[in-house]
Each structure stands twice: as structure tokens, then as C-alpha cells.
Amino acid sequence: MAPEKKAFEGVEWRIRVADGSSEVPVPDMELARKVWLRTKGLISCLGSNVWMFLKKAWDIGANDPRKVIHCFKVGLALTLVSLFYFMRPLYDGVGGNAMWALMTVVLVFEPNVGATIYKCLNRMFATFLAGFLALGVHWIASRSGDRFEPFVVGASVFLLASMATFTRFIPSIKSLFDYGAMVFILTFSFVAVSGYRVDKLFDFAHQRISTIFIGTSLCILVIILVCPIWCGQELHGLTVRNMDKLADSLDGCVTKYFTNTNGEDDKKTQGYKCVLSSKASEDSMANFARWEPSHGRFNFRHPWKQYLKIGASMRSCAYCIEALNSCINKENKAADSIKKHLSTSCLKVSSSTSSVIREVAETVKKMNKSPTVFMLIGEMNGAVEELRNDLKSLSQLLDLSTSAENKEHETPLMEIIPVVTLASILIEIAVRTEAIVSSVEELAKLAEFAAHDGKSKRSEMKDKIVPDEEKPEGKLEALQRV
Amino acid sequence: MAPEKKAFEGVEWRIRVADGSSEVPVPDMELARKVWLRTKGLISCLGSNVWMFLKKAWDIGANDPRKVIHCFKVGLALTLVSLFYFMRPLYDGVGGNAMWALMTVVLVFEPNVGATIYKCLNRMFATFLAGFLALGVHWIASRSGDRFEPFVVGASVFLLASMATFTRFIPSIKSLFDYGAMVFILTFSFVAVSGYRVDKLFDFAHQRISTIFIGTSLCILVIILVCPIWCGQELHGLTVRNMDKLADSLDGCVTKYFTNTNGEDDKKTQGYKCVLSSKASEDSMANFARWEPSHGRFNFRHPWKQYLKIGASMRSCAYCIEALNSCINKENKAADSIKKHLSTSCLKVSSSTSSVIREVAETVKKMNKSPTVFMLIGEMNGAVEELRNDLKSLSQLLDLSTSAENKEHETPLMEIIPVVTLASILIEIAVRTEAIVSSVEELAKLAEFAAHDGKSKRSEMKDKIVPDEEKPEGKLEALQRV
Numbered sequence: 001m002a003p004e005k006k007a008f009e010g011v012e013w014r015i016r017v018a019d020g021s022s023e024v025p026v027p028d029m030e031l032a033r034k035v036w037l038r039t040k041g042l043i044s045c046l047g048s049n050v051w052m053f054l055k056k057a058w059d060i061g062a063n064d065p066r067k068v069i070h071c072f073k074v075g076l077a078l079t080l081v082s083l084f085y086f087m088r089p090l091y092d093g094v095g096g097n098a099m100w101a102l103m104t105v106v107l108v109f110e111p112n113v114g115a116t117i118y119k120c121l122n123r124m125f126a127t128f129l130a131g132f133l134a135l136g137v138h139w140i141a142s143r144s145g146d147r148f149e150p151f152v153v154g155a156s157v158f159l160l161a162s163m164a165t166f167t168r169f170i171p172s173i174k175s176l177f178d179y180g181a182m183v184f185i186l187t188f189s190f191v192a193v194s195g196y197r198v199d200k201l202f203d204f205a206h207q208r209i210s211t212i213f214i215g216t217s218l219c220i221l222v223i224i225l226v227c228p229i230w231c232g233q234e235l236h237g238l239t240v241r242n243m244d245k246l247a248d249s250l251d252g253c254v255t256k257y258f259t260n261t262n263g264e265d266d267k268k269t270q271g272y273k274c275v276l277s278s279k280a281s282e283d284s285m286a287n288f289a290r291w292e293p294s295h296g297r298f299n300f301r302h303p304w305k306q307y308l309k310i311g312a313s314m315r316s317c318a319y320c321i322e323a324l325n326s327c328i329n330k331e332n333k334a335a336d337s338i339k340k341h342l343s344t345s346c347l348k349v350s351s352s353t354s355s356v357i358r359e360v361a362e363t364v365k366k367m368n369k370s371p372t373v374f375m376l377i378g379e380m381n382g383a384v385e386e387l388r389n390d391l392k393s394l395s396q397l398l399d400l401s402t403s404a405e406n407k408e409h410e411t412p413l414m415e416i417i418p419v420v421t422l423a424s425i426l427i428e429i430a431v432r433t434e435a436i437v438s439s440v441e442e443l444a445k446l447a448e449f450a451a452h453d454g455k456s457k458r459s460e461m462k463d464k465i466v467p468d469e470e471k472p473e474g475k476l477e478a479l480q481r482v
Numbered sequence: 483m484a485p486e487k488k489a490f491e492g493v494e495w496r497i498r499v500a501d502g503s504s505e506v507p508v509p510d511m512e513l514a515r516k517v518w519l520r521t522k523g524l525i526s527c528l529g530s531n532v533w534m535f536l537k538k539a540w541d542i543g544a545n546d547p548r549k550v551i552h553c554f555k556v557g558l559a560l561t562l563v564s565l566f567y568f569m570r571p572l573y574d575g576v577g578g579n580a581m582w583a584l585m586t587v588v589l590v591f592e593p594n595v596g597a598t599i600y601k602c603l604n605r606m607f608a609t610f611l612a613g614f615l616a617l618g619v620h621w622i623a624s625r626s627g628d629r630f631e632p633f634v635v636g637a638s639v640f641l642l643a644s645m646a647t648f649t650r651f652i653p654s655i656k657s658l659f660d661y662g663a664m665v666f667i668l669t670f671s672f673v674a675v676s677g678y679r680v681d682k683l684f685d686f687a688h689q690r691i692s693t694i695f696i697g698t699s700l701c702i703l704v705i706i707l708v709c710p711i712w713c714g715q716e717l718h719g720l721t722v723r724n725m726d727k728l729a730d731s732l733d734g735c736v737t738k739y740f741t742n743t744n745g746e747d748d749k750k751t752q753g754y755k756c757v758l759s760s761k762a763s764e765d766s767m768a769n770f771a772r773w774e775p776s777h778g779r780f781n782f783r784h785p786w787k788q789y790l791k792i793g794a795s796m797r798s799c800a801y802c803i804e805a806l807n808s809c810i811n812k813e814n815k816a817a818d819s820i821k822k823h824l825s826t827s828c829l830k831v832s833s834s835t836s837s838v839i840r841e842v843a844e845t846v847k848k849m850n851k852s853p854t855v856f857m858l859i860g861e862m863n864g865a866v867e868e869l870r871n872d873l874k875s876l877s878q879l880l881d882l883s884t885s886a887e888n889k890e891h892e893t894p895l896m897e898i899i900p901v902v903t904l905a906s907i908l909i910e911i912a913v914r915t916e917a918i919v920s921s922v923e924e925l926a927k928l929a930e931f932a933a934h935d936g937k938s939k940r941s942e943m944k945d946k947i948v949p950d951e952e953k954p955e956g957k958l959e960a961l962q963r964v
Contacts, residue, residue, distance in 0.1 A: 053652075056652065057648065057649075057652055060651055060652060061648070067648070067651045068648065070647065071643075071644040071645070071647040071648045072644050074643050074644060074647045074667070075639070075640035075641065075643045075644035075647075076640070078639050078640065078643045078667070078671050079636050079639055079640045082632075082635070082636055082639055082671070082675045085675045085676070085678050085679055086632040086635075086636070086675075086678060091679065096679070098675075099672060099676065102668075102671060102672060102675065103668060103672070106664065106667050106668040106671065107664075107668070150564075150568040153564070153568075154561050154564055154568070157557070157560050157561055157564055158557035158558070158560065158561045159557065161553075161556050161557045161560045162553040162554050162556060162557035163553070165552065165553040165556045165557075166539065166543070166549070166550065166553045167539075169542055169549045170535075170538065170539055170542060182588065182589075185556070185560070185588050186584075186585060186588040186589075189560050189564070189584060189588065190581060190584060190585070193564045193567045193568075193580075193584065194567070194581070196567050196568060277761070279759070279762075280761075280762040316804075319758075319801050319804040319805060320804075320805055320808070322798075322801040322802075322805075323801060323802055323804075323805035323907065323910075326802070326910050326914075327906075327910075330910075391899065414870075414873060414874055417873065417902055417905075417906055418906070420899055420902055420903065421902065421903045421906045421907070423899075424809075424899055424900070424903045425805065425903070428805070428808050428809075428812075432808075
């Protein structure tokens with residue numbers, strides 16, 4: 001309440017409001033101040049939002065400078081193609097149709113080489129095909145008289161556009177020619193329909209094709225010459241990174257469980273989630289990578305599809321790590337004695353499995369066959385066997401405690417369940433790791449990885465392939481049947 | 483070797499080849515026949531390939547006739563927009579710029595309403611913004627003299643194109659305005675650069691905007707009026723279907739394991755894999771669905787993002803089913819006695835869990851709160867408790883067999899491991915199912931699902947929310963800590 005002294009200083013209006021109390025109206029000055037304060041608040045809020053946005057944008061750029069470079073590449077390509085407007089001879093050269101070149105650059109320029117080449121080739125090919133078809137349709141339509149011409153053209157547009165749209169639903173065509181189908185529809189309807197109004201249709205089609213050729217060539221040049229980002233290399237790197245993440249997560253989870261350490265390495269432990277979520281990007285990268293010419297250590301016909309198989313085998317391993325993780329994060333803990341009993345062999349399985357995965361990652365990374373992977377698999381299977389023995393001896397441990405006939409020992413089975421579950425999931429992970437190894441071996445065969453001593457590829461490889469019966473996992477497979 | 487008699491019938495040429503042996507050249511007739519046979523083979527091979535392709539295409543159309551309808555819709559929209567060429571008054575009305583309308587239709591027409599509206603609005607908005615900016619830049623450039631004009635325009639194109647490209651890397655902008663950013667670059671560079679050659683730039687920009695307006699309106703009309711496919715409805719349906727698949731897989735796997743039935747229902751058992759692989763489509767559908775106007779039972783502001791959360795909780799359940807599946811498909815089987823001992827309670831857990839999932843699917847499907855879901859959760863938790871008791875009594879079973887001191891019974895622990903692992907994964911699945919239930923409850927709250935007796939929404943809902951402490955799972959949660 002206002003002090004009484006203040007109440008006498010001026011006339012005071014009171015408004016009776018619904019609940020019977022009265023309110024002192026705020027003078028105009030107050031209102032203006034309020035508006036000012038609110039506006040200031042709004043502006044500062046907006047300012048801080050803009051600031052946050054800029055900071056986020058800066059982080060994105062700082063984390064991956066190649067994105068910034070890509071942006072400048074787009075600017076560069078567009079400025080270069082603008083020269084067709086700015087320089088009279090160039091402008092006249094394409095008959096004032098420079099806009100198609102400009103449009104081509106905007107539409108086909110993608111962050112990586114593969115996608116750009118895919119779009120460029122699709123655009124070229126589809127424009128050619130559609131242009132010729134449209135000229136044919138125009139020729140037929142113009143022969144059918146003025147009255148029927150629109151109907152012939154209209155019907156052809158309807159039919160061909162529908163058919164081309166349908167092809168986009170067929171997976172095999174979609175993966176190779178999705179963009180092409182769209183450009184086909186565009187060019188065909190464009191040239192066919194324009195034929196009704198444009199006199200020199202042949203020139204029109206010719207100019208569209210030549211300007212698109214200029215645009216696509218420019219794009220391919222800029223994308224390849226200025227800091228190129230190769231889809232294939234990205235896919236290769238992603239595969240290697242994911243393998244390392246898988247190994248880290250596996251190690252992290254099991255160590256966390258048995259040593260009861262918490263926190264710090266949580267990011268490492270959760271790495272397997274990247275593996276779970278990278279299917280879509282792997283698919284699109286593998287799809288674009290096959291359009292890329294030979295680059296770095298990759299040939300034109302590098303077996304990119306095999307990376308998808310490796311990815312699938314990694315994901316099937318990651319599913320198990322997810323299950324493992326849920327075991328670990330459960331509220332009820334296992335009995336410490338049992339945990340201790342199995343800890344050594346479990347840790348050994350996880351560390352040997354993760355070193356197999358790391359070795360395989362190294363194989364892929366260096367594109368060299370690993371000399372030690374079979375040995376490591378042998379170790380892994382040995383560790384699995386050891387774990388299996390420990391599980392067996394657990395039974396004896398249980399017997400001893402129960403044969404003493406003290407009934408308070410009834411719970412142990414309940415208390416060993418979490419550890420036993422963890423152990424059997426670990427064994428399953430070891431099995432699935434072998435699937436990763438064999439898919440990488442397949443890649444090594446298809447891509448002709450060099451033998452580990454760095455000798456020539458193809459000749460060396462034949463000698464190095466170990467016959468199935470000699471492979472350690474061939475012998476040891478039978479052992480790991482828990 | 484040819485018989486001697488034949489050798490005398492005519493002159494015979496023998497060609498000495500590298501390894502010293504000689505070969506009889508095949509007469510021309512033979513060659514022609516060979517060529518003919520090969521050609522015939524090639525044609526029939528080609529024919530069968532084409533036939534296979536057509537059959538595949540037919541299957542795609544027959545499985546989802548909406549795809550065929552979409553194709554005809556594209557044809558229809560293009561034919562309609564062609565009228566701007568065929569009818570003189572329309573053609574003159576847009577100043578001969580009908581091509582932008584045509585192009586708009588080809589570029590923005592997508593199979594579903596959400597994606598089309600997203601592209602249409604983005605295209606309109608970006609074209610407006612870029613058009614005005616480009617006019618401004620042109621005005622500045624034209625004031626800076628003939629010599630500097632190309633440099634001002636070129637620099638502005640470089641800068642704005644780079645900046646707009648960069649925004650496409652910022653996730654929050656990408657999800658809403660990715661297409662808009664591309665159209666912005668296109669229109670801006672187009673109008674700004676054309677300003678150097680086109681005299682009536684204002685008319686040019688105006689025509690581009692009005693033709694794009696025509697194109698987008700036509701697209702929106704056709705996509706909504708002719709057999710519309712709503713993204714929201716699709717997402718809704720996909721979520722329900724995935725839940726059913728999850729329930730089927732869970733039931734199928736466990737039943738298969740305990741009853742040793744094989745084959746027939748394999749497709750059902752593998753249904754969870756659809757759940758694992760549907761993240762990408764869920765994301766894009768949820769992204770497009772928010773552009774859709776109110777349709778069917780869905781409001782404009784339907785909480786589509788909640789479907790992503792439901793999807794995530796379903797996937798976390800599916801990971802466990804994957805682990806379960808690997809348990810089941812292992813070579814070494816558990817001891818039959820132990821399997822029998824746990825079979826009833828395991829089957830009960832799986833069937834009660836899957837009926838919870840089915841009930842929740844029904845809730846989402848009908849958009850009605852379920853009257854029985856809490857009861858079913860109670861049942862599920864009861865079954866989990868029962869399974870837990872059975873696991874405990876397993877310990878006694880084991881004691882009995884070992885206390886008789888016949889050492890050939892040493893293996894039981896090894897033989898129970900698969901079943902115990904399966905049981906504890908089952909319990910984990912039950913826990914994760916509750917996460918699905920709570921994410922669906924959240925959806926019911928956000929989307930104001932009707933109470934189960936079909937009364938009014940908002941008022942009824944408040945009464946029906948059961949306080950946390952009364953919820954059966956609140957009480958029973960404590961029980962399922964295996």
C-alpha cells in the first residue's frame with residue numbers, strides 16, 4: 001500500500017474491479033516507461049537470440065571448416081557463371097540464355113563431389129533425351145494441324161510426365177536416376193509446350209542443352225579443383241570412425257560395470273549410438289561414391305557397396321552393445337563375489353574383442369591387410385573360452401555355497417543373473433565381431449588391399465589368403481557355443 | 483577330332499596357333515549361324531529383362547495404387563499449367579513467362595501434401611525475399627556507374643549465395659527452410675545478374691513472382707483435392723503398424739523358442755526390423771506433417787514431434803528383441819527341463835507385454851484413451867513378478883539336483899544360461915514397453931485424445947488422469963527389478 005502522505009499529493013482515481021477491491025491506475029508516464037521497458041526487454045531478448053544463433057553458426061563453421069569452404073565454392077561458381085551475363089561476347093554466345101547455366105549451377109552444386117557429378121550427369125543425360133523426344137513430339141504435333149496440336153502436346157506431356165514420375169518409385173532407377181527423371185519431366189514439358197509459342201524450337205532446345213553443358217562443366221571443375229570433398233573418402237572415414245567408436249563403447253561399458261567407475265567417459269561409452277544412427281548417411285554416401293572418378297587410394301570401381309555390408313555388421317554388433325548397456329544400467333546389482341569371479345574373463349573378452357575391432361579398423365584405414373588379425377581373433381576366442389569355463393566353475397561355486405545347507409544362500413542365482421546375462425551378451429558380441437571381420441576381409445579381397453608387408457597387391461594377395469581350415473576362427477568357432 | 487572321312491571332303495585350312503596345336507577354322511555359314519544365335523540370345527535376354535522390369539514396375543503399382551495416382555496427378559498438374567501456353571489470353575496475361583509456372587510445378591510437386599506445401603511456401607517466401615533484395619542491390623549497383631556495376635552485383639551474388647548456402651548447414655534452418663535457401667540463391671542471383679541485361683527489371687521480378695504464385699497455387703490445389711496423401715496420417719499409420727509388428731515379433735520369437743515351431747511365421751518374427759529401419763522416414767514425415775493444415779482427425783498443431791519420441795521408445799524395445807532373437811537362434815539349446823520350468827511364465831510375460839503394446843497401438847489408432855491399458859500393465863508386471871519367482875525357484879531346482887551329489891549334473895548352470903539370458907532380456911523388454919506406454923500417454927495428453935467412453939476431450943481428460951501414486955505401474959515398478 002502507498003504511504004498515506006503520498007495519497008494526499010494528488011487526485012487519485014480508483015477503479016472498482018470485479019472482486020470488489022479497488023486499484024490505483026498507473027499514470028501515463030508509468031505506462032510509457034512500461035512500454036519502454038518491455039521494448040527494451042524484447043530487443044535485448046531478440047539480440048541475445050541473434051547472438052546465440054550467430055554463435056551456433058560460428059560453432060558449426062569452426063567444427064567443420066569444409067562447410068564454410070563449400071559456401072565460398074558455391075559463391076565462386078555462381079560468380080563465374082555470372083560472367084556469361086557480364087561479358088558481352090559470352091552473353092551473345094549463348095543467345096541470351098545464360099540463365100540456364102546459372103540455374104544449373106544453383107541446382108546441381110552439392111557439398112561433395114559424388115553428389116555433384118551424379119546430378120550433373122543426370123541433368124545432361126536427361127536434358128538430351130527429353131530435348132530430342134520433345135522435338136519429335138513437336139514435329140508430330142505440328143503435322144496434326146492447328147486444332148489438334150495442343151491436344152497432342154498436352155496428351156504427350158501428361159503421359160510422359162506420369163511415366164517418368166512412376167520410374168522414380170522403382171528402387172533401382174531411383175538410386176541412379178532420380179534427379180534425371182525430374183529433369184526429364186522438366187525439359188520435356190518445357191520444350192514440348194514451348195514449341196507452341198516459340199518459333200525456332202530447335203535453336204531453343206540447342207541453347208538449353210549447351211547452356212546446361214556449360215553450367216555442369218563449371219560445377220564439376222569447381223567441385224573437383226577447389227578443396228574437393230569426396231563421398232567415398234567420407235564413407236571410408238565414417239566406417240573407420242564408427243569401428244573405433246564401437247570398440248570404445250564396448251570397452252567403456254564393460255570396464256564401467258566391473259570397476260564401478262562413473263561419469264567422465266560417458267561420451268565414449270555412448271559412441272555405439274552413432275553406429276546405430278548412421279545407416280541413412282552410409283546409404284546415400286555409397287550411392288554417390290560410385291559416381292566419383294578415381295581419387296586418392298580409391299579406384300573408380302571401388303566396392304563401395306561392401307561398406308554398407310560392413311556397416312550392417314557393425315550395427316548388428318551395436319544392437320548387442322545397446323542390450324549390454326541396459327544390463328549395466330539396471331538398478332539391482334549382482335553379488336560382488338560373483339562379479340569378481342567373472343570380472344577378469346569378462347574384461348578380457350571385451351578388451352580382446354575391442355582390439356579385434358580396432359585392428360580391423362586399422363586394416364580399413366590403411367587399406368593394408370593386417371598380419372595380426374587372425375592372431376587377435378584367436379585371442380578373442382580364447383578369452384571367450386575362458387569366460388565359458390569361468391561360467392562353468394560358477395556352478396561349482398554355487399554348489400559349494402548351497403551344499404552347506406544354509407538356506408540364506410538361496411538368492412545367489414538371482415544375483416548372478418545380471419552377470420550371466422552380461423557374459424552371454426558379451427559372447428554374442430564376440431560372435432558378431434567375427435561377422436565384421438569377415439565383411440572387412442571381403443572388402444580387402446574386392447578392393448585388393450595390399451598385403452601387410454607392403455608388397456604388390458594382386459599377386460601377393462593370393463598367397464596370403466589362408467585356407468578356411470587353417471583359420472584360427474575355423475578351429476575355435478566350435479568352442480564358443482554358450 | 484573330326485572323323486577322317488570328313489577330312490577328305492574339301493580343302494581344309496589349319497592355322498598354327500601359339501601352343502603348337504592346329505585348329506580347323508569354322509566356315510562362314512557356321513559363323514553367321516553363331517552370330518544369329520548370339521543375337522537371338524541377346525534379344526531374348528533383353529526381352530526377359532524388360533519383362534522382369536515391367537513386372538516389377540507392375541508389382542510396385544499394384545502394391546500401392548496411390549503411387550500410380552500420384553503419377554497421374556503430376557501429369558494433370560503439368561497439363562493444367564500448360565494451358566498457360568495453349569490459351570492466348572492466359573499466355574499474354576503472364577507476359578510470356580509461363581515457363582516459371584511450369585518449372586514450379588515440376589520442382590515442388592511431391593507425393594504427399596506436407597512436402598508439397600513445405601516446398602510451395604518456401605518457394606513463395608524465398609522468391610519474394612530474394613526478389614526484393616535483388617531489386618535493392620540492382621538499384622545500388624546502377625547508381626555506382628557502368629564500370630563498377632558488374633563488380634557490385636558479382637560481389638553481392640558471391641556474398642549472399644555463400645551466406646544462404648551456409649544457413650543450409652544450420653539444423654534448425656535446414657529442417658524448415660532448406661528448399662527456401664536454394665530458391666533464395668536461385669532467385670537472387672537470377673534477378674540481380676539479369677538486371678545487367680534486362681531493362682524492365684521490376685516487371686521481370688514481378689512476373690517471376692506472379693508465375694510462381696500461379697504454379698504453387700495450382701500444385702496445392704491438385705495435391706489437396708485429388709486423392710491427397712497426408713504425411714501426418716502416414717506417420718500416424720506407420721507408428722500403429724510398427725507397434726503391431728513389435729508385438730507380433732515379440733510373441734513370435736518367444737513362442738518359437740519354447741514351442742520349437744519353425745518357419746511359417748518367420749515374416750512376422752522379423753517385423754521388428756521394420757521398426758529398426760524406420761527412423762529416417764519418421765523424421766522426414768514428422769518434419770513435413772507440421773506444414774499440413776487440419777485434416778481428418780488431426781489439427782494443424784497436432785504434436786507430430788511426439789511421434790518421434792514414440793518411435794525412439796519403440797526402437798529401444800526393438801534393440802532388445804534383436805538381442806532376444808540372437809539368444810533364440812543360438813546353436814546350443816538349453817536343457818529341456820529348465821526350458822519347461824520357465825516356459826509358462828516367459829510365455830505369459832511375452833503375451834502380456836505384447837498385449838500392452840497392442841492396446842497402446844489401438845489407443846493411437848483410435849485416438850481414444852484406453853480404459854484397460856493400466857490393467858494390462860498390471861498384468862504384465864504380475865507376469866514379470868511370476869517369472870522372477872520362477873527364476874528364484876530355479877535355484878532350488880538346481881540345488882536339488884546337485885545336492886544329490888551326482889557330479890554328472892555339473893552342467894546345468896551352463897544349460898540354463900540361454901534361458902536365463904532370454905528371461906532377463908524379456909524383463910528388460912517389459913520395462914521398455916512402459917516407456918512406450920508413457921510416451922503414448924504424453925501424446926494422448928498433448929493431442930487431447932478423447933476419454934475411452936467417447937465424452938468430450940479436454941474436460942474429460944482432466945478427470946481421467948490417474949495420479950502417479952495410484953497408477954498400477956507406480957506400485958508395481960518396485961517389483962520388477964531383475
